[in-house]
Amino acid sequence: MLFLTLFYVAIIVEAMTAALSAGRRRMDWVGVCLLACATALGGGSTRDVLLGHYPLPWVAHPHYLVVVVAAAIATIILARFLDRLKTLFLLLDALGLVVFSIIGCNVALEMGQPVLIVIVAGMITGCTGGVIRDILCNEVPLLFRGELYASVSIVAGVIYVGGLHLGLMHEVVVLVTIALGFTLRALAILRKWQMPSFVYNKDWH
Template sequence: MLLTIIYIIAITAEAMTGALSAGRRSMDWFGVVLIACVTALGGGSVRDVLLGHYPLTWVKHPEYLVLTALAALFTILVAKWMKHLRNLFLALDALGLICFTLIGCQVALQMQHSYVIAAVSGVITGVFGGILRDTLCNDVPLVFRRELYASVSFVSAWCYLLCIEFQVQADLSLIITLIFGFVFRMLAIRNHWEMPKFIYHDESH
């Protein structure tokens, strides 16, 4: 229940950031809606397709698709005020990242997959929306070039799986992971924590 409310807030926020990305590429309104939907719902869709978990969330709940589409169109109207809300959106995006990760873990565990697959499922749900957005907008995915993001998702997934392993009560596990992941991500942004980069040059190629 808590997770559903956060999920709805998160896909709305993700759709709005996706719409801004499309706007940076001067796409038309249809492109804006597509990029918004892909950003908000793409991570879960990639997870469901890879795990064979049908029907996909937005196919079962078309209202989520309508919501992201409306959020995208709304973004076009309010774009000029969005930059003043940058911190709010960073916070909502952090909340969404952890929420998506938790849902991804839950889906894999419900399908009786191992902890490794559950963690991978969580990370895929958390980060693939952004990867697809950047691929469609013809960028190298930002996810791997900025502050800790995929790593926050990965560590949060294991935090949740540890809670489950030690049989922490279900709702408490969610809340612990949400707070832990959110604070971790916020600290990463504030302090510019980054994963070390692997920089490789070769003369050939």
């Protein structure tokens, strides 16, 4: 029950952050809703297409679309108030990243995939929605801007899979993974931790 609740929180937050991004690009209401759906459900859909896992989440559970669109419309209505909650949204997004990563790992594990693919599936689920959002908004994806984002997803996946291989209770593994993954991402946001950047300015001509 806790896990399902966290999943709904994650897709709602992703939908709302996407709606705010769409608003900054002056998209119409249809564009806002489409961007919200692509962001909130795009990671899971991409994972399932790559792994051949069907039906896609929103096809198997159409009410996910209703929840995401409702969150996007609510954001349009409440936008003037939500903009003041930027830090809260970033922290909730951090929670969503970890929850999505666990879900992605779970799907791959149920399919019997090897550990490396399980970790990658978690990262795809956690990060791809944000990449789609940023690309459609003509921005450099957060994933490629030095932020501790994909690395947090990978760490969360390793903790989750490692805990299961140690034979720990599933609920305990989930809670520990969420706690550690969220803490790492939150610290990265608050302390502005970043990955080293590659800079190459040499002229070839």
